[in-house]
Amino acid sequence: MDGDPRDDRELLAATAREPAAFGVFYRRNVPLIVAYFADRTQDPELAADLTAETFAAALHASRRYRPGPEPAAAWLFAIARSKLVDSYRRGQVEERSRRKLAMQPLRLDDSEIERVEELADAGREQLTRLLAELPQEQREAIEARVIDERDYADIAQELRCSEQVARKRVSRGLAHIRARLEENNS
Amino acid sequence: MSGFFERLQDELVTAAERRAQRRRLPRIHWTRRTALVLVPLAAILIGVPAFAAVTGAIHVGGSSHIVNLNPKPCVSLSPLRARTTTTPPPADLVSQLGVLRRPKDRGDTTENSLAMLPFASGINLNYVRVRHQGPVKLTVFTAQDIHALPEVPKGCAKPPALRKRPAEPGVCLVYRYSFGATGQCHTAAELRRGNQPNALTSGRRHPAVVADVVPDGVNEVVLRFREHDHARTVRIPVVENTYVALVRGVRFARRPEVTWVGPTGARVVDTGGSRRTPRQTRLIIRSRARDRAAGPRPTVFPTAGGARRLFTLRFRPRRPTRLTVYTVRLVGQSTRDCRQRGRRDVGVFIPGRHGAGKGLVEALLDPPLMGGGSDWCAGTYHGTISVWPHGLRQDRTHHLYGRFSFRVR
Numbered sequence: 001m002d003g004d005p006r007d008d009r010e011l012l013a014a015t016a017r018e019p020a021a022f023g024v025f026y027r028r029n030v031p032l033i034v035a036y037f038a039d040r041t042q043d044p045e046l047a048a049d050l051t052a053e054t055f056a057a058a059l060h061a062s063r064r065y066r067p068g069p070e071p072a073a074a075w076l077f078a079i080a081r082s083k084l085v086d087s088y089r090r091g092q093v094e095e096r097s098r099r100k101l102a103m104q105p106l107r108l109d110d111s112e113i114e115r116v117e118e119l120a121d122a123g124r125e126q127l128t129r130l131l132a133e134l135p136q137e138q139r140e141a142i143e144a145r146v147i148d149e150r151d152y153a154d155i156a157q158e159l160r161c162s163e164q165v166a167r168k169r170v171s172r173g174l175a176h177i178r179a180r181l182e183e184n185n186s
Numbered sequence: 187m188s189g190f191f192e193r194l195q196d197e198l199v200t201a202a203e204r205r206a207q208r209r210r211l212p213r214i215h216w217t218r219r220t221a222l223v224l225v226p227l228a229a230i231l232i233g234v235p236a237f238a239a240v241t242g243a244i245h246v247g248g249s250s251h252i253v254n255l256n257p258k259p260c261v262s263l264s265p266l267r268a269r270t271t272t273t274p275p276p277a278d279l280v281s282q283l284g285v286l287r288r289p290k291d292r293g294d295t296t297e298n299s300l301a302m303l304p305f306a307s308g309i310n311l312n313y314v315r316v317r318h319q320g321p322v323k324l325t326v327f328t329a330q331d332i333h334a335l336p337e338v339p340k341g342c343a344k345p346p347a348l349r350k351r352p353a354e355p356g357v358c359l360v361y362r363y364s365f366g367a368t369g370q371c372h373t374a375a376e377l378r379r380g381n382q383p384n385a386l387t388s389g390r391r392h393p394a395v396v397a398d399v400v401p402d403g404v405n406e407v408v409l410r411f412r413e414h415d416h417a418r419t420v421r422i423p424v425v426e427n428t429y430v431a432l433v434r435g436v437r438f439a440r441r442p443e444v445t446w447v448g449p450t451g452a453r454v455v456d457t458g459g460s461r462r463t464p465r466q467t468r469l470i471i472r473s474r475a476r477d478r479a480a481g482p483r484p485t486v487f488p489t490a491g492g493a494r495r496l497f498t499l500r501f502r503p504r505r506p507t508r509l510t511v512y513t514v515r516l517v518g519q520s521t522r523d524c525r526q527r528g529r530r531d532v533g534v535f536i537p538g539r540h541g542a543g544k545g546l547v548e549a550l551l552d553p554p555l556m557g558g559g560s561d562w563c564a565g566t567y568h569g570t571i572s573v574w575p576h577g578l579r580q581d582r583t584h585h586l587y588g589r590f591s592f593r594v595r
Contacts, residue, residue, distance in 0.1 A: 019202030026195050034191075042387060052194050059198055059205075088366030101201035108190045119191065125533075132511055132534040133578040 008072035015062045022062065026055055029073055033080055034116060035123030040084060044116035048108045049093045054080045056097035071177060077146070130177050138173035145170045268300035271308040275328035276355050278374045282401040283357060285315050285326055285427040293317075299325040299360040303369050306358050307334035315426065322395060322430050323362045325369075332356035332371035359428060361386070361397045370398075377401045380455030382441050383409070385433075396422075397430035400446055404454055410443040411436040416541070476500065480546055483588065484571055490593040493561040497551040497592050499569070506537045506545070509577045512587060514549050518567035521559030530556050532569070534578055551592070562594040 004024045006014070014021040033054055037047035057079050065075060087093045098105075108116070131139050137159065144155040145166075156166040280286045294316050300309050308330025315326045331353035357377065360369030368386045383398035400407060407429045409420045418436055422429040436442075446454040476487055480500040487498050499514065514532040519525075532555055538546045551569075553562045573587040 015202055016206060019199050019206050022202045023195055023199045026198055030191055030195075040387060042385065048190055051191075055194065055198055056201070059202055088368075101198075102204070103197045103201050106190060106193050106197065112190050115190070129533045132536050135577045136509055 031123030038120035141169035520557035522557035524563035
């Protein structure tokens with residue numbers, strides 16, 4: 001898709017010696033993150049601000065990133081969620097990571113607000129496509145766990161399965177999504 | 187990507203380059219020789235100034251050099267504090283809000299909600315009113331300036347991104363719920379004109395909390411949320427000039443229509459919500475008509491178009507199961523290089539499950555799908571649709587569902 005054969009985990013690992021790799025990682029994931037924030041804040045400016053802070057935090061933490069069984073996008077979403085919760089708690093979006101990286105403040109012009117929505121739509125479509133590939137039970141489990149952020153006990157009750165099975169479905173679904181993302185990227 | 191996101195990418199890559207350069211600085215390898223050099227050097231650097239400070243033996247004339255180690259950073263990490271005043275709020279504002287005219291009681295405690303809105307400055311603590319409604323805590327207060335910028339420590343540059351608007355007094359509402367807090371302020375004129383509530387949302391698991399301030403004479407607020415093909419109406423009673431409701435199952439992508447209802451049932455204000463232009467409305471009506479007309483046979487609209495045209499593929503399969511998915515593949519010239527032909531997977535689609543779009547499969551075909559270019563190449567593009575009756579897995583069967591084509595002029 002973007003011509004870089006490396007997956008997100010490899011891009012993050014390469015960021016320290018090859019800064020452009022983070023640019024590729026950013027381009028791949030920015031629609032998903034914008035969609036995540038746009039859905040939760042219903043405010044394009046806030047969504048753009050939180051996106052900027054999330055990627056700055058991801059860049060700052062990229063040296064500490066250790067590839068695990070989950071896709072790198074899951075790691076990025078964990079940062080995004082933490083930024084969102086912080087913003088609710090403080091009533092404002094933090095700028096700590098951007099300050100640490102000495103990044104210039106960016107302003108979203110009124111004319112660009114529509115583009116945030118477009119990008120969010122692209123992210124939602126990307127997510128929908130990935131989810132549509134999964135078997136129904138995995139799709140439901142991932143929607144409940146990753147998108148709605150519900151507890152496994154809660155999910156298990158709704159899906160009428162044990163907590164272990166719910167965990168397994170989420171894990172298998174994420175593994176499938178990771179494989180597809182790697183395939184698409186290559 | 188928008189200009190903002192491109193600039194953000196540039197900033198991130200530049201920051202990554204700076205970090206990479208810092209990392210490339212040679213590192214000290216600790217050997218015995220390093221220790222032999224560094225230990226005496228450290229002794230000189232620490233010992234000589236210390237000796238000079240204690241004995242005054244070394245004195246350099248003239249003004250001393252001050253090294254500012256940034257004792258007061260330009261960014262305050264301490265919790266926000268409300269900027270208060272004793273100046274009473276404008277009479278115009280108080281005359282519209284009975285809640286501010288009633289005496290302050292024990293429940294109207296000042297608390298950290300006042301600092302939550304960093305753009306509200308000049309808060310008079312005598313005009314803070316607190317109300318609880320179920321799990322939601324609402325705090326109403328007045329501010330001399332509702333467009334204030336956050337305080338910047340002396341000697342620090344103001345962030346250029348912030349625009350200063352002239353000071354205007356207003357009334358603010360902050361409300362807290364289990365997953366967070368939010369708020370907004372209105373001027374007296376906005377209160378008269380009618381204002382949009384803001385909403386506190388946190389995923390589909392939680393309800394959205396909708397709240398706002400209304401002037402005297404409003405007994406009920408009716409919010410009408412328009413979704414794709416239906417509307418939902420929520421009626422909320424007004425208590426002490428505020429209203430709050432927990433609303434489930436609505437999205438705030440479009441502003442609701444707001445109607446303020448007076449004691450006699452008459453409409454005081456009707457904002458009508460966000461409006462579409464007549465052209466947008468016409469296009470949406472036509473698009474919905476095409477959605478309704480879609481049958482099992484795949485169709486593309488328009489059948490021919492220009493280089494930047496967005497083509498829409500529609501079909502409504504007869505009896506899809508919950509597991510059935512459809513994949514669409516497009517064959518034609520690459521939009522990155524018109525001399526090359528290519529084959530691209532457009533995506534995986536599932537029939538709509540709700541409303542007018544139930545059973546409908548709709549795919550938007552735009553130029554970037556065929557190689558990332560922004561313009562189609564002149565010629566005909568052909569596509570195929572495969573159906574996977576048991577989900578998209580390599581080990582599952584699939585077969586050809588149909589074909590389609592469109593022409594680019």
